[in-house]
Amino acid sequence: MADVFVDDERLAKFCTEVFVKLGVSRKDAQITSDVLVASDLRGIPSHGVARLMRYVKGIRDGIILPKVKPKIVKETSTTATVDARHGLGQPAGYFGMNLAIKKAKRSGVGFVAVRNSNHYGIAGYYSMMALKSNLIGISMTNSAPLAVPTFGRDMMIGTNPLSLVAPAGKERPYVLDMATTVVPRGKLEVLNRLGKPLPLGWAVDEQGVPTTDAARVLDNMAKASGGGVLPLGGTGEELRGYKGYGLSLLVDILSGVLSGADYGPWVKTTKKDGTKGFINVGHFFGAIRIENFIPLRRFKATMDEMMQGLKNSKKAKGATRIFIHGEKEFEKYDEYKRKGVPLQEKVVADLKNLSHELSVPYNIEK
Numbered sequence: 001m002a003d004v005f006v007d008d009e010r011l012a013k014f015c016t017e018v019f020v021k022l023g024v025s026r027k028d029a030q031i032t033s034d035v036l037v038a039s040d041l042r043g044i045p046s047h048g049v050a051r052l053m054r055y056v057k058g059i060r061d062g063i064i065l066p067k068v069k070p071k072i073v074k075e076t077s078t079t080a081t082v083d084a085r086h087g088l089g090q091p092a093g094y095f096g097m098n099l100a101i102k103k104a105k106r107s108g109v110g111f112v113a114v115r116n117s118n119h120y121g122i123a124g125y126y127s128m129m130a131l132k133s134n135l136i137g138i139s140m141t142n143s144a145p146l147a148v149p150t151f152g153r154d155m156m157i158g159t160n161p162l163s164l165v166a167p168a169g170k171e172r173p174y175v176l177d178m179a180t181t182v183v184p185r186g187k188l189e190v191l192n193r194l195g196k197p198l199p200l201g202w203a204v205d206e207q208g209v210p211t212t213d214a215a216r217v218l219d220n221m222a223k224a225s226g227g228g229v230l231p232l233g234g235t236g237e238e239l240r241g242y243k244g245y246g247l248s249l250l251v252d253i254l255s256g257v258l259s260g261a262d263y264g265p266w267v268k269t270t271k272k273d274g275t276k277g278f279i280n281v282g283h284f285f286g287a288i289r290i291e292n293f294i295p296l297r298r299f300k301a302t303m304d305e306m307m308q309g310l311k312n313s314k315k316a317k318g319a320t321r322i323f324i325h326g327e328k329e330f331e332k333y334d335e336y337k338r339k340g341v342p343l344q345e346k347v348v349a350d351l352k353n354l355s356h357e358l359s360v361p362y363n364i365e366k
Contacts, residue, residue, distance in 0.1 A: 002345065003342035003343060003344060003345075004342070004343050004344075004345060004348045004365060005339060005340030005341065005342055005343075005365070005366045006340055006341050006343055006348075006364040006365050006366060007340060007341075007364055007365075007366055008037050008040070008041055008336065008337065008340070008341050010363060010364040011037055011040075011049060011341060011364045012030075012033045012034060012036075012037045013033075014351065014355075014360060014361075014362065014363075014364050015029075015032070015033035015036055015037065015049060015052060016029045016030050016032075016033045017029075017358075017360045017361075018052065018056065018354055018358055018360055019032055019033065019055075019066075019088075021358040021359075021360060022056065022059045022060070022066055022358075023059070023066035023067055024059075024066040024067070024088065025067070027091075028087075028088060028090075028091040031090050031091050031094045032055070032088050032090040032091065035090045035093075035094075035120070035121040035122065035125050036048055036049050036051060036052060036090075036121060037049065037341070038121075038122070038125050039121055039122045039125070040336070040341045040343070041332070041333045041336050041337065041341060042122070042124075042329040042330075042332055042333050043328065043329055043332030043333075043336070044122055044329070045186075045190060045342075045343075045344070045347075046184055046185075046186025046187050046189065046190055047121050047122045047184070047186055048341075049343065049347060049351070050186070050189070050190075050343075050344070050347045051119070051121070051186070052350070052351070052354070053350050053354075054119070055088065055118075055119075056354065058118065063086075063118075063269065063278060063279060064086065064087065064088055064118050065085065065086045065087050066087070066088070067087075068084075068085040068086065068087040069085070069087070069091075070082050070083065070084050070085065070087065070091065070092045070095040070096070070114070071083045071085060072099070077103065077106070077107050078103050078107045078108075078109050078110055078111065079103075079110070079111050079112070079113075080096075080099055080100075080103070080110075080111075080112045080113075081112075081113050081114075081115070081259060081260065082095065082096050082099070082112060082113070082114045082115070083114075083115060083116050084114055084115065084116045084117035084118070085116055086116050086117075086118070086278040087117070087118070088118060089117045089118040089119050089120030089121070089141075089281060089283070090120055090121055092114050092117045092118075092120065092283065093114070093117075093120040093121070093125070093126050093139070093141075093283055093285070094126070094129075096112040096113075096114045096126075096283055096285045097112070097126040097127075097129050097130070097137070097139060097285045097287075098129065099112045099285075100112045100130075100138075100285040100286055100287040101129065101130055101133055101135060101137075101287045103287070104130075104133075104135050104287035104288060104289045105133060105135070105287075105289065108288075108289045108292040109286070109287070109288050109289065109292075110285075110286065110287045111284070111285070111286045112284070112285045112286075113254070113255070113258050113259035113260075113282065113283070113284050113285075114255075114259055114261075114282060114283040114284070114285070115259040115260045115261035115280060115282050116261065116278065116280050116281075117141075117261070117280075117281045117282065117283055118279060118281050119141075119143065119281065120141055120281070120283060122161075122163075122177060123139045123140060123141060123161040123162060123163035123177050124139070124163040124165065124175055124176075124177030124326075124329075125139075126139035126163070126285060127139040127163040127164060127165040127175070127177070127285075128163075128165050128173070128175060130165060130287045131165060131167055131173055133287075134167050134290065134296055135167075135287045135288060135289055135290065136164070136165065136166050136167075136286075136287065136288040136290060137163075137164070137165040137285075137286070137287055138162075138163070138164050138165075138284070138285060138286030138287070138288075139162070139163045139283070139284075139285055139286075140160070140161065140162035140163065140251045140254060140255055140283065140284050140285075141160070141161060141251070141255050141281060141282065141283045141284070142158045142160050142251055142252045142255040142256045142261065142262075142263060142264075142267055142281060142282050143158030143159050143160055143161075143267060143281065144158055144267050144268050144279070144281075145157060145158055145228075145264060145265045145267060145268065146158060146159055146181070146185050146221055146228050146229055147159060147160075147181045147228050147229045147230065147231060147248065148204060148208065148227070148228045148229075148230065148231075149231070149245050150231060150235075150236065150237070150241050150242040150245045151236065152208065153204065153206065153207060153208030153226050153227060154226055154228075154265075155221065155224065155226075155227075155228040155265070156264055156265050157231075157245070157248045157249065157252065157264050157265075158248065158251075158252070158264075158267060159179040159180065159181045159183075159184045159185060159229065159248075160179070160180045160181075160247075160248040160251035160252060160255070161177070161178060161179045161180065161184065161251070162176075162178065162180065162247070162250075162251050163175070163176055163177040163178070164176045165326075166303060167290075167299075167300060167303070168300055168303035168304050168307060169297075169300035169301055169303065169304045170304050171303065171304045171307045171308065171324070172324070172326060172327060172330050173326060174303065174307070174324060174325055174326060175325055175326025175329065175330075176325045176326070177325075177326070177329075178232075179232070180231065180232050180244050180245075180247040180248040180250075180251060181229045181230060181231055181232055181244060181248065182201065182202050182203075182229060182230045182231070182232055182233075182234060182244070183202050183229060184229075185218075185221070185229065187202075188202070188203065188214050188217060188218055188229070189214075189218065190344075191214045192214040192215055192218055193344055193346050194344075196214070197212040197213070197214065198211070198212045198213070198214050198217070199212070200212055201230065201234045201235065201239075202229060202230065203217045203227065203228060203229045203230060204217075204227050204228065204230060204235070205217065205220065205226070205227045206220050206225050206226030206227045207226070207227070208226070208227065210230075210235060211227070217229070230244075231243075231244030231245040231247075231248060232244025232247065232248075233245075251284075252264055254284040255281075255282040255283055255284045256282040258282075258284065259282040259283070259284065260282075261280045261281060261282025262279075262280040262281075262282070263282075266280075267279060267280065267281055267282075307324050310322055310324060311323075311324065339366075340366040351364070
């Protein structure tokens with residue numbers, strides 16, 4: 001299937017109008033749309049506008065409340081706990097990260113935990129918000145159980161992404177944005193839409209055996225019948241998958257346990273007592289004022305020195321370049337801003353259907 005190239009600004013406006021039609025305030029609709037389109041612009045289609053239908057369904061099903069606003073329930077000069085009140089995850093994430101940034105600018109550090117939220121998109125969107133203030137930014141979230149623990153075969157942990165961002169001088173900022181699993185679920189969905197097999201080592205079937213069948217894994221996930229994606233590293237001890245497993249738990253502790261959100265296998269609508277309720281996703285945000293440790297100019301100069309040293313070091317045979325985290329995404333952003341954002345035909349079909357259903361004009365293609 002050929003990609004359809006669309007204008008990012010018109011795409012964001014289209015998504016905004018979809019959310020407004022569903023009862024979301026214009027400001028929250030714009031934030032949510034910006035997060036989605038930012039993901040596509042950075043070459044991460046698994047978390048981009050392809051996810052729009054997920055949020056539309058959540059609002060229509062009453063799982064996501066469109067009109068609520070996040071509320072601070074506990075606060076100190078450097079910390080806060082926020083209740084997202086079952087609203088969209090993107091406005092909750094934006095609120096939480098902004099609060100962490102404000103605290104860091106005043107007190108040197110700021111840490112904010114959020115509960116009763118929903119999927120918030122790419123973790124890097126929020127950590128990168130700190131760059132405007134020359135801060136180090138941290139963002140992480142737990143998620144619905146989609147991964148198996150090392151030596152397990154049931155989904156007990158989320159893909160639980162984390163991101164850390166640091167400014168540089170002449171070089172682009174360092175932007176780590178990663179799932180703690182081999183891949184997020186969205187990557188499986190992309191390959192399934194394309195009818196392509198999974199690389200062996202991404203996921204296991206209902207018996208805990210590695211498989212390349214994306215449709216089978218996704219079906220097992222939907223039915224909670226066993227199997228799922230693997231922790232970063234892969235199966236067992238030989239590939240050190242327990243390290244990714246440990247990182248996933250780290251995210252769950254800070255995002256879920258510390259915030260008062262659900263954790264691990266309970267980040268879903270079916271609760272421990274068997275009743276149905278809202279999903280209770282947790283996020284964790286942090287911001288660090290660099291000048292509280294070292295002069296900003298020196299920090300940036302040393303970041304440049306470190307990055308240049310890595311990129312100029314000897315390349316492996318056949319390799320032409322060593323990358324720093326975030327570089328590929330910045331380059332994709334520049335490319336897609338110029339020529340348009342590529343969307344799969346299935347995603348475009350979904351957008352056209354929404355355009356018809358909600359009477360939102362579709363004029364996004366290049």
